[in-house]
Amino acid sequence: GENVEQHPSTLSVQEGDSAVIKCTYSDSASNYFPWYKQELGKRPQLIIDIRSNVGEKKDQRIAVTLNKTAKHFSLHITETQPEDSAVYFCAAREASDSWGKFQFGAGTQVVVTP
């Protein structure tokens, strides 16, 4: 089955700097890669996703890149703000299930200091 590894486990950045979180996956057939943000005590919420036929996607201050050959994808947050502080999870959907059995990374705790 799919295995997703996420790094780093914690990330501390100064407000205004950029943050990058990287994930690798094992199943080359996986075709959908979402990123979720979870604030303390709240539910995870989708912030951006990318499909295997796209190399990069951007939405305001956040972007995701996908390298299918190397089997890794990254989340980039520019001009970080205190409200970006949260745990971020990457995930990969196994292509064998059209309805999506997701494997999640272990999460990255991002702390943005003013």
Place this chain on the structure above:
Amino acid sequence: DGGITQSPKYLFRKEGQNVTLSCEQNLNHDAMYWYRQDPGQGLRLIYYSQIVNDFQKGDIAEGYSVSREKKESFPLTVTSAQKNPTAFYLCASTITGGVNGELFFGEGSRLTVL
């Protein structure tokens, strides 16, 4: 308001007791999932279901049971056989077979074994 409702939000259990966590969705989603979240371990899949009266074991199903008698409902029972049940439990749902594979999560249930 469409969404996923989990209850109770907090639950305390004595060792040896079974407890049932409720999950109800009014999004008309076909697939429903239960994840367990422990610090530093991301989200691990317990059980999932694509249609009524059908469900599959995830990666950590031992000590848990589920039912799917209605499309809207997917309760999880944590049995006394689960050796370390203290955790945060998240229910999720998604449309099956669709291009958009976004998982929608409930607010979670925090179970503590005394």
